[in-house]
Structure formats: structure tokens, C-alpha cells
Amino acid sequence: MAILNADLHCHSNVSDGTLSPEQLAARASANGVELWALTDHDEVGGQRRAMAAASALGLPYLTGTEISITFAGETVHIVGLGFDADDPQLKQGLAATRGGREARAREMAAGLAVVGVKDAFEGALRYVGNPELISRTHFARHLVETGVCNDTYEVFRRFLVEGKPGYVPHRWAKLGDAVRWISEAGGIAVVAHPGRYKFTPTEEYALFTEFVAHGGRGVEVVTGSHSAAEYLKYADLAQELGLLASRGSDFHAPGESRTDLGALPWLPGTLAPVWEALADRVIAPLDAATASS
Known part of the structure; x- marks a missing residue:
């Protein structure tokens, strides 16, 4: 098998x-x-x-x-x-x-706003099928759709990994x-x-x-x-x-x-x-x- x-x-x-x-x-x-x-x-x-x-x-x-x-x-x-x-x-x-994902997402959006990416939380929500599970991937899709980045890999490199403005750790x-x-x-x-x-x-x-x-x-x-x-x-x-x-x-x-x-x-x-x-x-x-x- x-x-x-x-x-x-x-x-x-x-x-x-x-x-x-x-x-x-x-x-x-x-x-x-x-x-x-x-x-x-x-x-x-x-x-x-x-x-x-x-x-x-x-x-x-x-x-x-x-x-x-x-x-x-x-x-x-x-x-x-x-x-x-x-x-x-x-x-x-x-x-x-799952608990705590929304608070983490709002912190991520605040970090992105500091570097000029406005309304990222609201934008990410447009891609969420289940609001309890909002994640970095949803932010990445929003930033691609709005032209901030060319693809989701670029979003992660520039904004969503450790040391970048939209990164917020979470205790799982x-x-x-x-x-x-x-x-x-x-x-x-x-x-x-x-x-x-x-x-x-x-x-x-x-x-x-x-x-x-x-x-x-x-x-x-x-x-x-x-x-x-x-x-x-x-x-x-x-x-x-x-x-x-x-x-x-x-x-x-x-x-x-x-x-x-x-x-x-x-x-x-x-x-x-x-x-x-x-x-x-x-x-x-x-x-x-x-x-x-």
C-alpha cells in the first residue's frame, strides 16, 4: 500500500x-x-x-x-x-x-499601519471564511490584491516574518x-x-x-x-x-x-x-x- x-x-x-x-x-x-x-x-x-x-x-x-x-x-x-x-x-x-487570533491580527494591522499599510485588518477580513481563524495568509492576500506586493511570498518576506513590521508572535x-x-x-x-x-x-x-x-x-x-x-x-x-x-x-x-x-x-x-x-x-x-x- x-x-x-x-x-x-x-x-x-x-x-x-x-x-x-x-x-x-x-x-x-x-x-x-x-x-x-x-x-x-x-x-x-x-x-x-x-x-x-x-x-x-x-x-x-x-x-x-x-x-x-x-x-x-x-x-x-x-x-x-x-x-x-x-x-x-x-x-x-x-x-x-483558536482563541487570541483576533487580538493578534489587530496587533499585526497596527504594525503594518506604522509603515503606511492602512486598514489591513479590515482588508484581511474580506478573505476570511472563518473569522476565528484570521491569519497571516489573509493579510498576505489583501496586500497582494491592493498592489502592495506582487505575491504572497513577497508579503511574508517584507512584512510578516520575525523582525518585520507586521509580525506578532502567538503562544499556541x-x-x-x-x-x-x-x-x-x-x-x-x-x-x-x-x-x-x-x-x-x-x-x-x-x-x-x-x-x-x-x-x-x-x-x-x-x-x-x-x-x-x-x-x-x-x-x-x-x-x-x-x-x-x-x-x-x-x-x-x-x-x-x-x-x-x-x-x-x-x-x-x-x-x-x-x-x-x-x-x-x-x-x-x-x-x-x-x-x-
Whole structure:
């Protein structure tokens, strides 16, 4: 089963994507995805819609979310897969993690105003499907649309990373809490796109050893923001630590994301895919139709 076009990381307009769960399901199916998960940031509000849309298309589905945590002063993302989306503890934890985003966004807008970018909060809100989840991505889209920058990558470089005028840090969930919420809801926790974090080798090793100690079981090896060298690096790490390997595009929007749904290289066959450990959690189209009725 290692050779499977699974895409287990993407975002809808329930968080910071631009497409609806239904549109994402259609895009995944059209692009040849054979197992799909919607992993909105700190939110499971789109899961029922994603499940129903996948069912209508004959697309097997895994529940998903991406939880923001803070580790060694850096924001890290933990993907949860195959959990009970109605689990009360998980939903409560995600709600608490979402809290504080509006205050942070208003601070970001204030910082941007100092350098001449006015009304950024109101502008960003125009791109938000879920006001509880306003984020840097929404500010980036506003600054591109208004001509301040040419693309979202330029926005982040000039305004929204540490040391720039629109950057405001946020204290997210704790690593142990995120892993526990996912695990106790019946799912598997996965470190998302580890190549993106600006950790020293010592800090990265500390992240993974603590993650494993808390019960974390997987790592994204093949993902839209990894280079070919990083595929190999994290494949080796997965084998060294006995972690399950995951695969996901991290797709957010057409024309904006580096990698489209279903367009990733294959997961190396020497690894243990996370979906094999979640075989009993995969929602087949008939199961989804029954659950949504």
C-alpha cells in the first residue's frame, strides 16, 4: 500500500484556504488522489462537509486537522489524522487554540499601519471564511490584491516574518496537549513539514524525541514545502525513530500553493505509511454516506 496517491494535508476556506471543502474534494478526485484528508488549522468544522463530498465522489477519506503549537519559541504544526471529529476534548482544545487570533491580527494591522499599510485588518477580513481563524495568509492576500506586493511570498518576506513590521508572535497549544487531543480521539499525530522550521539540529532532535515521548507517531516526509533532499532526510529520520510516514501537498489555493493536490512524488516504499496504521479509520464512501445521513 505504500504506492498510493494519498494527500493528507490541505486547507479549505474554513481556515486559510480559498476553496470550499466540496471544491477541494472535487479537485482531489480530479487529480487522481486515492485517499484524502482535509486538515484545516485548529478546526474540524469542515469535516462533515469534506466527508460527504468525498463520499459523493467515491473518494476514501480520513478526518484531519492541523494544530498550531509552540516549541522552542517556534510555531510548529502537528497534523492529526483518523480521529473522531466529534470528540469533545479535541474540539475544546482546538477552540482554545483558536482563541487570541483576533487580538493578534489587530496587533499585526497596527504594525503594518506604522509603515503606511492602512486598514489591513479590515482588508484581511474580506478573505476570511472563518473569522476565528484570521491569519497571516489573509493579510498576505489583501496586500497582494491592493498592489502592495506582487505575491504572497513577497508579503511574508517584507512584512510578516520575525523582525518585520507586521509580525506578532502567538503562544499556541503545547506539544503534549496537541498529541494527547489527537491520540485520545482515536487518531495519529504527525509532525507537519519539519523542513520548514528554523531549528538547529539539536532543537529539531529535541522536538522529535519529545513528540515521540508524548505518543506522537508520524512525520510528513513528502510534502509541498520539502525539497528532494528533505524527502531523503526525513525518510531517514522516520526510519531511525520508527515513525510512520505521511504525504500531503499542504494545498491552500490555486495559483498560490507550490504543489497541487495529488501532485507530490511517491512516498519511498521503504517507509511505513501512516495510512496503513489507520486502515480501520479510513471512511469509505458508503460509510460516509451513512454517517452524513
